[in-house]
Amino acid sequence: MRAVAHTRWAAGALGAALAVAGCGGGGSGGSGGGGADGVVRSSWGDPQNPLEPANTNEVQGGKVLDMIFRGLVRYNPKTGKAENAVAEKIETKDSTDFAVTVKDGWTFSNGEKVTAKSFVDAWNYGADLRNNQKNAYFFQYIDGYDKVHPETGQPTARTLSGLKVTGPRTFTVKLSQRFSTWPDTLGYAAFAPLPRAFYDDHAAWLAKPVGNGPYTVRNYTKGSEMSLRTRKDYPGPDKAVNGGVDLKVYTDNNTAYTDLVAGNLDLVDDVPAAQLKNAKADLNGRYINTPAGIIQTLAFPYYDKAWNTPRAAKVRTGLSRAINRKQITETIFQKTRTPATDWTSPVLGADGGYKAGLCGSACEYDPAAAKKLVQEGGGIPGGRLKITYNADTGSHKAWVDAVCNSINNALGNDKACVGSPVGTFADYRNQIGQKKLRGPFRAGWQMDYPLIQNFLQPLYYTNASSNDGKWSNPRFDKLVNEANAETDKKTAIAKFQQAEEVVRDQMAAIPLWYQNGSAGYAERLSHVELNPFSVPVYNEIKVG
Amino acid sequence: MGRYVIRRLLQMIPVFIGATLLIFLMVNVMGDPIAGLCGDRTCDPATEERLRQDFGLDKPVWQQYLTYMGHVFTGDFGTAFNGQKVIDLMSTAFPITLRLTIVAIAFEIVLGIVLGVLTGLRRGRPVDTSVLMLTLVVIAVPTFVTGLLAQLLFGVKWRIVEPSVSPAAPLDELILPGLVLASVSLAYVTRLTRSSIAENVRSDYVRTAVAKGLPRHRVITRHLLRNSLIPVITFIGTDIGALMGGAIVTERIFNIHGVGFQLYQGILRQNTQTVVGFVTVLVIVFLVANLLVDLLYAVLDPRIRYA
Numbered sequence: 001m002r003a004v005a006h007t008r009w010a011a012g013a014l015g016a017a018l019a020v021a022g023c024g025g026g027g028s029g030g031s032g033g034g035g036a037d038g039v040v041r042s043s044w045g046d047p048q049n050p051l052e053p054a055n056t057n058e059v060q061g062g063k064v065l066d067m068i069f070r071g072l073v074r075y076n077p078k079t080g081k082a083e084n085a086v087a088e089k090i091e092t093k094d095s096t097d098f099a100v101t102v103k104d105g106w107t108f109s110n111g112e113k114v115t116a117k118s119f120v121d122a123w124n125y126g127a128d129l130r131n132n133q134k135n136a137y138f139f140q141y142i143d144g145y146d147k148v149h150p151e152t153g154q155p156t157a158r159t160l161s162g163l164k165v166t167g168p169r170t171f172t173v174k175l176s177q178r179f180s181t182w183p184d185t186l187g188y189a190a191f192a193p194l195p196r197a198f199y200d201d202h203a204a205w206l207a208k209p210v211g212n213g214p215y216t217v218r219n220y221t222k223g224s225e226m227s228l229r230t231r232k233d234y235p236g237p238d239k240a241v242n243g244g245v246d247l248k249v250y251t252d253n254n255t256a257y258t259d260l261v262a263g264n265l266d267l268v269d270d271v272p273a274a275q276l277k278n279a280k281a282d283l284n285g286r287y288i289n290t291p292a293g294i295i296q297t298l299a300f301p302y303y304d305k306a307w308n309t310p311r312a313a314k315v316r317t318g319l320s321r322a323i324n325r326k327q328i329t330e331t332i333f334q335k336t337r338t339p340a341t342d343w344t345s346p347v348l349g350a351d352g353g354y355k356a357g358l359c360g361s362a363c364e365y366d367p368a369a370a371k372k373l374v375q376e377g378g379g380i381p382g383g384r385l386k387i388t389y390n391a392d393t394g395s396h397k398a399w400v401d402a403v404c405n406s407i408n409n410a411l412g413n414d415k416a417c418v419g420s421p422v423g424t425f426a427d428y429r430n431q432i433g434q435k436k437l438r439g440p441f442r443a444g445w446q447m448d449y450p451l452i453q454n455f456l457q458p459l460y461y462t463n464a465s466s467n468d469g470k471w472s473n474p475r476f477d478k479l480v481n482e483a484n485a486e487t488d489k490k491t492a493i494a495k496f497q498q499a500e501e502v503v504r505d506q507m508a509a510i511p512l513w514y515q516n517g518s519a520g521y522a523e524r525l526s527h528v529e530l531n532p533f534s535v536p537v538y539n540e541i542k543v544g
Numbered sequence: 545m546g547r548y549v550i551r552r553l554l555q556m557i558p559v560f561i562g563a564t565l566l567i568f569l570m571v572n573v574m575g576d577p578i579a580g581l582c583g584d585r586t587c588d589p590a591t592e593e594r595l596r597q598d599f600g601l602d603k604p605v606w607q608q609y610l611t612y613m614g615h616v617f618t619g620d621f622g623t624a625f626n627g628q629k630v631i632d633l634m635s636t637a638f639p640i641t642l643r644l645t646i647v648a649i650a651f652e653i654v655l656g657i658v659l660g661v662l663t664g665l666r667r668g669r670p671v672d673t674s675v676l677m678l679t680l681v682v683i684a685v686p687t688f689v690t691g692l693l694a695q696l697l698f699g700v701k702w703r704i705v706e707p708s709v710s711p712a713a714p715l716d717e718l719i720l721p722g723l724v725l726a727s728v729s730l731a732y733v734t735r736l737t738r739s740s741i742a743e744n745v746r747s748d749y750v751r752t753a754v755a756k757g758l759p760r761h762r763v764i765t766r767h768l769l770r771n772s773l774i775p776v777i778t779f780i781g782t783d784i785g786a787l788m789g790g791a792i793v794t795e796r797i798f799n800i801h802g803v804g805f806q807l808y809q810g811i812l813r814q815n816t817q818t819v820v821g822f823v824t825v826l827v828i829v830f831l832v833a834n835l836l837v838d839l840l841y842a843v844l845d846p847r848i849r850y851a
């Protein structure tokens with residue numbers, strides 16, 4: 001009602017209001033001073049789904065979960081290595097039965113103790129089909145998942161039979177298959193513990209989430225703002241060094257950037273592509289551009305017979321060689337992408353399975369060889385390459401056109417490749433889901449956890465969750481199974497790399513480039529870094 | 545007059561049903577909203593099926609439309625994908641956009657009509673020519689250019705206002721966005737008023753009024769302006785709806801979380817409930833604004849009577 005009362009006066013008071021605006025601006029410094037009490041003002045995007053650990057599958061919601069939750073395991077913000085957080089130990093002898101011990105002394109911000117039950121209940125909730133959690137498939141390796149989350153029909157159980165609470169601080173997990181690196185997956189937000197309040201009053205919890213992390217939610221206005229404050233009684237070692245974080249929703253990252261330059265905002269974790277050129281000068285070095293666990297590829301429709309032949313593999317390799325990755329990443333992306341030479345990401349590190357140059361000559365630009373390979377393979381199936389992408393976000397048009405240009409030049413035919421835009425992301429996903437595409441399509445993969453397994457199995461294993469092109473190769477499947485069964489991590493990774501070589505030899509998908517995270521920050525901040533998921537490490541940011 | 549109003553209200557019903565049905569069909573044609581819900585991966589089939597049931601997307605479109613309309617009459621606009629009630633989204637978004645629209649309309653009325661009268665009375669003089677040139681420039685430059693330029697100059701370079709509007713969007717922060725939003729219509733109002741005044745200034749009743757020895761300001765406000773405003777009022781009336789719905793560009797530039805923002809999000813996420821709900825309300829705003837304009841005719845010009 002207040003709005004109406006205001007507006008009645010608007011017409012008459014306009015002259016006066018204009019004068020007020022003159023001095024009304026500028027007074028923004030309300031969010032406290034510096035030091036340990038300083039609050040970081042950061043840009044945010046409206047989360048797509050309700051904020052629940054097992055229901056959040058995009059960066060914006062994940063950002064908040066990372067601040068208010070700590071799971072059994074946490075990924076080191078610098079190295080990406082999985083390290084125990086709430087877990088004291090996770091033990092296994094055979095890679096299927098795991099015994100988990102939770103550390104003593106952890107509490108939720110409402111005072112409730114974090115116990116083994118906090119985890120088991122949360123996981124059961126997340127896996128249960130009745131709760132519509134979009135990340136339910138993260139629990140698919142736990143025994144009994146097919147009962148609580150059958151592919152069709154009604155669930156026949158409420159809890160995962162593979163989870164057993166054995167004491168206040170201990171529980172056991174039985175997996176349905178061997179999975180040696182499973183403990184390393186537990187840093188994903190879906191595995192976070194939940195307090196009783198979550199089940200008792202779900203709506204209230206969603207309005208103001210309660211977790212066990214270094215921050216608490218003080219205020220949450222859906223769609224516009226969330227204020228997080230540092231927890232004084234946080235028991236973990238990674239206490240926040242600032243007073244809190246105010247996340248402000250921006251409709252457009254250009255506006256966020258403008259606000260940063262004008263001094264109304266401290267941190268923008270997504271510098272708009274159009275501003276990359278100016279960012280270095282505008283921000284005077286306060287600009288970060290570091291690798292993130294994201295790779296862009298071109299996937300192919302293997303349900304279309306024309307693409308699923310031995311000769312087509314030659315065409316795909318030829319196309320890969322026709323793409324001038326270096327030039328595109330430099331001119332279109334201003335070096336915020338790195339040409340890909342394998343199918344993982346540099347953030348894994350050599351120990352984690354990243355192998356620079358694994359793609360070899362198949363990813364090197366060579367127009368002559370490209371033309372030869374495509375001709376040997378019998379030319380492009382259908383005569384013309386149509387690269388499908390969604391045109392609503394991410395400025396994909398620019399690079400798709402560039403890739404097509406590069407291919408056309410190499411093949412000496414300026415009609416060989418065209419971009420084929422789809423209006424919305426939803427429609428794009430829809431066409432992929434219904435197997436309507438007849439040519440390559442844009443495929444981006446952001447890792448869920450820093451493991452080579454995550455870059456290969458969900459994407460290329462037969463009928464895997466994100467195997468959109470329906471690629472299938474028995475040798476690849478066999479190698480992945482063997483790798484998962486290994487108890488030794490080193491040999492497991494070597495096996496995965498062997499599987500990756502199968503992907504290369506068949507050119508299952510053309511790797512394009514690794515994506516960097518880019519951020520800009522204000523002068524009053526220091527120690528700003530992005531973690532391997534390209535999310536700022538908020539608890540380490542110093543203000544003033 | 546009363547019968548006229550009732551007739552007009554009854555005419556609104558088919559327009560309302562037709563408009564909502566069209567929007568409903570258009571949003572549905574865009575594809576399957578669930579497909580985009582799980583990010584760059586396919587939802588697992590079981591969850592997808594349940595979500596589809598929850599949002600009523602498993603039924604045929606005509607049935608979805610009927611259920612939807614049934615709910616609308618009880619004030620239930622459904623739930624957005626992020627779990628919020630659409631009615632809650634509306635209750636935060638509409639007041640903000642209403643405020644923005646009122647600022648814009650105020651600019652149109654005050655600035656537009658004053659400039660129009662000024663130039664209309666001084667036709668051919670330097671003031672007239674320069675204002676005409678100015679309006680031509682404003683009409684020719686797209687809103688997003690005006691908006692970004694205003695933001696850069698006033699917000700970043702001169703620091704007179706904040707470049708972005710805070711979530712509460714108080715009236716004083718909406719002045720600059722309001723002016724940007726109004727700019728093109730403002731130019732039209734000026735030109736409309738100008739030509740209308742210039743035409744009427746030579747009419748008999750104005751000459752009579754002057755001959756009676758009435759003071760100049762009285763001639764202008766009571767006689768000249770009252771008759772000249774009819775086309776202007778028509779324009780401003782239809783503009784109310786256009787401004788509310790068309791604020792997408794301005795709201796994006798200044799980070800205003802109003803109707804434009806919600807519609808944009810709704811379209812991007814293909815959220816039928818949000819898009820149809822907001823458009824439904826916008827259609828009502830349009831219809832009511834048009835009715836009010838028609839009723840105002842009789843007040844301005846007593847010769848116009850409704851049977």
